[in-house]
Amino acid sequence: MQQQQQQQRRKGSATRTWLVISESGKSHVEEVGKHSIMRRTGLPARDLRILDPVLFYPSTVLGRERAIVVNLEHIKAIITASEVLVLNSMDPSVIPFVRELECRVATAAAAAAAATAIKNGSSGEMAVVAKGDGPKVLPFEFKALEVCLESACRRLENETSTLEQEAYPALDELTSKISTLNLQRVRHIKSRLVALYGRVQKVRDELENLLDDDMDMAEMYLTDKLAHQLEDNDSRNDVVDGDSKSDDESDDDLKTNKSSSGNVTGFKPNIEELEMLLEAYFAQIEGTMNKLSTMREYVDDTEDYINIMLDDKQNQLLQMGVLLSTANLFINAGIVVVGLFGMNIQIELFDASPAQFWETTGGTIVGCLIMYLIAIFFGKKGGLLG
């Protein structure tokens, strides 16, 4: 006993500030030690590590026996059947989430109270009306989970929109002018895009995994599990006295119900509600991911486009280089001709009249030009020059 207390004191130093929101929508801040949280939520130490802000775990939603561990983007929370424990509640990005959660939970609590009041008045038939009247009321843990999902999805959606507003103009500017500055801006945008895409995909995969595994969803019906467990404790005694026949039947249960916890033996909640909830946010996050994919494709296309443009420009420059070299060649040939007449070897020409100077000059220049034009003509004909 003493040893245990010591251990607790040692570990107790690692307390964190949790914001606790109760079923009634009231919230207060608590300084709770790791060990105490483990006892309160039934979570092992390794599940708490997922929420550790230092370790940068990717988005994860885990259904445990008595709690749902939610690590969705900025939201790090533990949801139990009766309260929500939120980490980092002072973070400016988490505050609106906490407000929304408090408000939503409070409204529901009020509505529930009202409903109970009415029900007590006109019991049975009212329930039937409620049924046909609209969607069912979600249990506390799903109301909290929905606010978490909403907040995470909205945040990702917002970041996507912001990125979109930056990316498209930057890309269009880059295609019109390739400069180191523009390139670095686009590169920065691209790495943000990739990081955001990864985060969105992680949330999407997490939702998909949950939707694919019915038992994981069933695990999340904390309120129902709690209710069932209490009931079970009551009825267990009867079962022991039951005949062997019914025992076989319950064995059968065990088999089908592959991964249920020992405490929820034979408990199979109707996961319809949760499935519907997750599907809706799955559709939203898919929409966000679509936008990001489109942006990514646009970036890749722009890069391909720039590459082709640069290659094409390069060829135009090389063509211009060839044209200039050709021109140079014939001018040099002209220099040779002119140089020949500058040699100190005497010929009759040199004694002639000025007209001959102009004839020579003109002949040289025109000759070079004609040769140049012929060269260009053959170059174009051969297809080398555009």
Next chain:
Amino acid sequence: MQQQQQQQRRKGSATRTWLVISESGKSHVEEVGKHSIMRRTGLPARDLRILDPVLFYPSTVLGRERAIVVNLEHIKAIITASEVLVLNSMDPSVIPFVRELECRVATAAAAAAAATAIKNGSSGEMAVVAKGDGPKVLPFEFKALEVCLESACRRLENETSTLEQEAYPALDELTSKISTLNLQRVRHIKSRLVALYGRVQKVRDELENLLDDDMDMAEMYLTDKLAHQLEDNDSRNDVVDGDSKSDDESDDDLKTNKSSSGNVTGFKPNIEELEMLLEAYFAQIEGTMNKLSTMREYVDDTEDYINIMLDDKQNQLLQMGVLLSTANLFINAGIVVVGLFGMNIQIELFDASPAQFWETTGGTIVGCLIMYLIAIFFGKKGGLLG
């Protein structure tokens, strides 16, 4: 009670214009508030958000307890067992869909009326004939769903054809002439292609997901579920009086029927019909996707081809540059020779006859030419020049 009314009034401001098509094929426009739709269709607010034209959700088909939510491309509708609610019904692209839907539903209603009339006359044996006589009559919700799928598939098919007619000529023109204009056209086509591909794939994935999950398909048998539910309500009283044995059996149902809603306990419709319906449109949308993939591959191949062509052109230009440089080199050598004879240092040559001028000139030119040809010969032999 009062509180609830107030709430409704506040939210009631967000009314939308829905076109309601009843089972008889008649349609009328209704201004309905969000809350009222929720009550009418049993859908939660988050499912309605999927249909919101502002949020750009990707294509989604969701089977809910009393309604099918259809967000396929331009079609945003809610199908219940007795009516179809269509959003944006004034959109020119939606109008033909609405026409088709009205017509199809009306024909079916007429046929059903006729059939009932006949049946009443010569009951039993007629049913048998009908069975062997052709495919079965689809329930109302599937008739509506089929028109939705048909309209969405046709629209995607049409857009694909349009794009095909634009893309192939543009690409072929680009390969024959790389210009900024052509490049931008192709780039524009490519981004349209990518966007369209994404949309087609989304519809395809949605159909595949439905086909993969039998329970999701079962959820969509609204008419059958309704019928079963009514029946169930009748029989429930008997069950309560039943022996424990039968109770166990129905528990068994619950287990197998993993994700069925509480109201449809023990209800397992024959999903054959819906599977066949979806399979046919799945094949069609796969055909469309195949076309788009082929186009995409063609674009990529064209880009690769252009890149190799540009690189090859570049090398030809560089080769021409080397040829010109070589020529220039020997002309410059000629200039040196000629310049040497232009030096003011006296040698015997300078006192000689004009024949020597021509010999010098010819010797210089021929010497340069020979050296040039030798250089080119070695260049070609060494493999550097093509």
Next chain:
Amino acid sequence: MQQQQQQQRRKGSATRTWLVISESGKSHVEEVGKHSIMRRTGLPARDLRILDPVLFYPSTVLGRERAIVVNLEHIKAIITASEVLVLNSMDPSVIPFVRELECRVATAAAAAAAATAIKNGSSGEMAVVAKGDGPKVLPFEFKALEVCLESACRRLENETSTLEQEAYPALDELTSKISTLNLQRVRHIKSRLVALYGRVQKVRDELENLLDDDMDMAEMYLTDKLAHQLEDNDSRNDVVDGDSKSDDESDDDLKTNKSSSGNVTGFKPNIEELEMLLEAYFAQIEGTMNKLSTMREYVDDTEDYINIMLDDKQNQLLQMGVLLSTANLFINAGIVVVGLFGMNIQIELFDASPAQFWETTGGTIVGCLIMYLIAIFFGKKGGLLG
């Protein structure tokens, strides 16, 4: 009744020419309307659309209640338990398929007739011998399906071989000489390769999907389903009189047998035979796909190789350009020197003997050459040149 006839007349205009091959192996051409086919095969209109040669649906094999719809490459057929309906039977590529089908069916019919004859003579034990004697006899629909698969696989195999014989020489030629002609040939081969790959993959995926879904395979046991259905009709009356116990049991059937049609309730054929048949053709089509993948990788590798080769060639050309520019530089320096001595500014040198001319000339040339060699030496040492 009248209305229905009218409808039929109207739709009857869309008749097609079908080749009908009966169980006995005899074939005849029939002009059948769409509606009549639907009644004959129990297929809905949308399944018939899959066979429409105008719509270019990808390869599909669908098991329906009373027919198998086969759209494999060039073969568009409907297989029922007693006949095969083939479209486009006049197409030269379809004719060998029809021949093979007739022959195979006729042989089987003859063998069956013989077996029946023998059996009638020496019944029981013979059957046992037959069992140990070789593989079982396939029902009619699978014999037809096998011929379809064989024909489609052989066709794809042949196209692959043809492409292989063209592709490898063309690619090798391209690596040895990059010309626009060779590039276009390879590009053409590549797009054919991509298209063929897509078709082979489609057939492969279709077979894989069938093999993955046991219920889809069970749907294809048309003969067995027919036999079971008849039997069922006989026994149904007894069931109605049966006790509630057995009713529960058959309910149980329904649950497990998730997607079976209403008519085949409780019917679970042994899909072993069909699985074995499909597995064998799956292995063959995988072999074809392997060849195409290898070819595709070869094309991609060749492109990479050409790109590196072109880049390397380019650098060699640029190196040669640098060498030439360097040479030019020093020749130009020579021109300056020579030019200096051509200036009209008098120095003593100009009055000297011819020996000085040669000394100057030699000095200039040798000086330039030495500087050139030094430059090249440093260029090589610095790693820039080769």
Next chain:
Amino acid sequence: MQQQQQQQRRKGSATRTWLVISESGKSHVEEVGKHSIMRRTGLPARDLRILDPVLFYPSTVLGRERAIVVNLEHIKAIITASEVLVLNSMDPSVIPFVRELECRVATAAAAAAAATAIKNGSSGEMAVVAKGDGPKVLPFEFKALEVCLESACRRLENETSTLEQEAYPALDELTSKISTLNLQRVRHIKSRLVALYGRVQKVRDELENLLDDDMDMAEMYLTDKLAHQLEDNDSRNDVVDGDSKSDDESDDDLKTNKSSSGNVTGFKPNIEELEMLLEAYFAQIEGTMNKLSTMREYVDDTEDYINIMLDDKQNQLLQMGVLLSTANLFINAGIVVVGLFGMNIQIELFDASPAQFWETTGGTIVGCLIMYLIAIFFGKKGGLLG
């Protein structure tokens, strides 16, 4: 009867040489016709085609009713419950496999004989000891299958090692010197790598597919199936006399046991042993594939590296070209200056002293040099040069 014999004679021409290894480890060569193999192993013709060395089927392992068809790399064999039939047994690469198989089977047979001898002496308790004493003895078919897998995995492993020893030096040589020879060597290595990767992946996929499908594994328990079948034949008569109750139960079997053959109805072997066997070879083949993937990545990285290096070299060459052009420019400017003084237009300078010649010469050269250095300075400052 006669017809059948004829048929057999006709087909009998296609005999192959099979090496038959019996349960006792003795082997002999047999010339067996296709038809006779089909009767002996219960395989249909299309399964035999998979072993045909001409058709190049990819690696396949198929469990059939009375035989396992093994086509793993070089090993083409049929395994039945009592013998192994090996094709191509004369192939040098197959001989070690055959040796190993004979040896392994013989040892097992001896051990089994010894065990039986002991058992007969001291029966019951010995069995218990054996259980705790080590892994269980595998049935004949799995011993043979293990030798096949071992041989195929070892061969792939060896080829991978050989390739590794060639690839890494070749790639490193290429990065240090890009020559056509090196490029072609790397290209050849790359295509071998791709082909080997494909083969390894095929074997890996085949093992994974088997591990994923419990029924496929169950099909392979040939000895157990045979034992069960004999037993079944004995017990069937009793079943017929059994009550309807037990009949229902066996129906139930049929349902769960989805794809079992008619002969193995109700037979569900314990697939643990085979799963463990396959898992171990799966891990080995994954190790081989990992090595190949790493090699592949290395090749791709090397290519990227070469591309960047070539591009960088190119820019260095272009930079050098710009430097040379700039130098040339100023030398040409020097030529102009020198040329000016070579003009025949008289100025005072020309009448001056030799000092003026040297002043002019020096001024021109120094002027050009200064201008060149200024140009280079601005080029470097502007970032264009280095």
Next chain:
Amino acid sequence: MQQQQQQQRRKGSATRTWLVISESGKSHVEEVGKHSIMRRTGLPARDLRILDPVLFYPSTVLGRERAIVVNLEHIKAIITASEVLVLNSMDPSVIPFVRELECRVATAAAAAAAATAIKNGSSGEMAVVAKGDGPKVLPFEFKALEVCLESACRRLENETSTLEQEAYPALDELTSKISTLNLQRVRHIKSRLVALYGRVQKVRDELENLLDDDMDMAEMYLTDKLAHQLEDNDSRNDVVDGDSKSDDESDDDLKTNKSSSGNVTGFKPNIEELEMLLEAYFAQIEGTMNKLSTMREYVDDTEDYINIMLDDKQNQLLQMGVLLSTANLFINAGIVVVGLFGMNIQIELFDASPAQFWETTGGTIVGCLIMYLIAIFFGKKGGLLG
């Protein structure tokens, strides 16, 4: 018997040094032969091969009948229900793992002893308290497995961090200066990244595979299986005397419980605990993989960026080359002009005053400059020059 001993002696040569950690946390080194390990752990030879350090098997976790084979990164161990056998225990990277394992096991043993002591005092109610008090105590094999996973994950995490600290600066340096040294550093980092990514992915896939297959997880409950087996042995005799009814029921068990070993017939442990354990490490390893993916994307983006930058630089250099060529051209034109006046053909100009020299000079230079500026103007206007 003798034969077996001989065999053992022969194989006994292949002894390895194993560190054995018992349930009490005490450890000692043992030299154990392969055969002896096989008997001790019930593993076949091929499972032991997975741990062979020479064969470089990828990370694998296999649940066997009486042992878990763990090959995770540097940790090669066999976990049984009562001890852990560790290979390479002298390896410096394994020592901390061994320490941690000893410590963890010892603490648990102490706690268990304490708990037992307490329980014996105040039995029943204490257990209930413990239940609500925190997470359950893991069986020995999972405690060991958790330490293995923790050690492997931490090692991969550390390597990732080390790589991150090296990679980002190296990449940023490369973008600022492309040198062979920097390129080779980045290339080295990239290949390390790829190798590490492969290892992380292997561990992740292994965990995912385990999480996906409930039966594989169930196999790992060694302690529970052992307990169940003992119990089973006791109860088996009763079963034999049981009625046929209950026999049928247990047959049923067998069917559902598809891949359970014969010894664990009818044993279905609650895999919740193991699932939770694996999920937590799965989340951690996914976090590591995310970091590596991000790094990989960053490397790829950097390469793309460098390529565009190099291409852009190249074009700038070519542009500069064109500018220089153009300048050269006009300077050469100037040389021609100057050369013309150097010809020995007499014109009046030559007899003129020095002013004419300067006019000629100035005219030539200004003319060339103007032509150059015009050329550059048109070049810029035409878009070729920047």
